[in-house]
Amino acid sequence: MKNQLKNNWKLFLIASLTLGLAPFREPHIWGKLKWIAGGNAFSSENGMQLKDWFDVLLHGSPWILLLISIILNLFSSQVKNDLQ
Numbered sequence: 001m002k003n004q005l006k007n008n009w010k011l012f013l014i015a016s017l018t019l020g021l022a023p024f025r026e027p028h029i030w031g032k033l034k035w036i037a038g039g040n041a042f043s044s045e046n047g048m049q050l051k052d053w054f055d056v057l058l059h060g061s062p063w064i065l066l067l068i069s070i071i072l073n074l075f076s077s078q079v080k081n082d083l084q
Contacts, residue, residue: 002072006069006076009066009070012065012066015062016066019058019059020059020062027059028059029056029060032048032056032059036056
């Protein structure tokens, strides 16, 4: 599993640039993150509904996978440099 996360960084990059940024005018993930950071996501009147949280999961997961892959690749190269 760790090797799959580490080796598939190109797939995660493509997914982040397509699904992660869709639609391209203002990406859904950017609007949802602003909504969450503004504090209104948890209010009872204008709070996020289940479909909004699913949208965050759908558009945010490629970015999370890309970040994990980058960290694993950086950590792996750091360990190789320390062993030499």
